[in-house]
Amino acid sequence: MKNFKAKDLMIPVEEYNRVKEDTTLFEALQCLAQQGDELNLPHPHRDLLVENADGKVVGKITMLDIFKHMEPSYFKMDDQRHPGALSMDFVQKVYRDFNLWSEPLSSLCRKNAGAKAEEIMHTPKQAEILDEDDTLDKALHAFVLGVHQPLLVQKDGIITGVVRLGDAFDKVRTAVLACEIETA
Numbered sequence: 001m002k003n004f005k006a007k008d009l010m011i012p013v014e015e016y017n018r019v020k021e022d023t024t025l026f027e028a029l030q031c032l033a034q035q036g037d038e039l040n041l042p043h044p045h046r047d048l049l050v051e052n053a054d055g056k057v058v059g060k061i062t063m064l065d066i067f068k069h070m071e072p073s074y075f076k077m078d079d080q081r082h083p084g085a086l087s088m089d090f091v092q093k094v095y096r097d098f099n100l101w102s103e104p105l106s107s108l109c110r111k112n113a114g115a116k117a118e119e120i121m122h123t124p125k126q127a128e129i130l131d132e133d134d135t136l137d138k139a140l141h142a143f144v145l146g147v148h149q150p151l152l153v154q155k156d157g158i159i160t161g162v163v164r165l166g167d168a169f170d171k172v173r174t175a176v177l178a179c180e181i182e183t184a
Helices: 025-039 063-070 073-080 088-097 105-112 136-144 165-178
Strands: 018-020 048-051 057-061 129-131 151-155 158-163
Touching: 018 025, 025 048, 057 063, 063 073, 063 105, 129 136, 136 151, 136 165
Parallel strands: 018 048, 129 151
Antiparallel strands: 048 057, 151 158
C-alpha cells in the first residue's frame, strides 16, 4: 500500500470554502449551501476556513464550533472535561448541570445568525496541523485521539489544504479492499 502523505489527501485551500473573520454565521452557512448546490460534490464541505484581512487562514469553523457557539455554556465545560468518562449518565449530568439547550432553537438561531466568523472559529493548535509531507498514519492518529477536525495542512507555515476524516477513511477503505486476506 502506498504510504499517502498529507499533500496526497488534502483538499487545497483554493478549493475549500473560505470566509473572512467578519463574515456572519448566516452568510457563512449561505456559502456552504451555495457551494454544495453548485459543485455537486459527493461529500460536500461542512466546514469553513477563516481568513484574516490579508487572506491568511487563521482558523476554521466546524459543525461543532457552531453548536458550541449557539450554546455558550459549553465553553464553561472546556476545563472540566473528563476523557473517557462519557457514559450516558455523565452526559446527562453535564446537560442538566449546565442547563444546555434550554432556549428554543428558533431563538438561538435569531441570536446567533449575525455572529462573526472570528467569534465562532476555532484557532487550530499545532496538533491539528499536518505538514504536507506527513503520512496518513499521523493524520489517522490525530483523528483517533479526537483532534478537532478537519486537520489543516501546511507548507512553510502557510495553510495549503484540509484533510477530512472521511477522505482519510476512503483511502484506508480502498487499501483494505485491495488487500488479500491472510489465512492462518
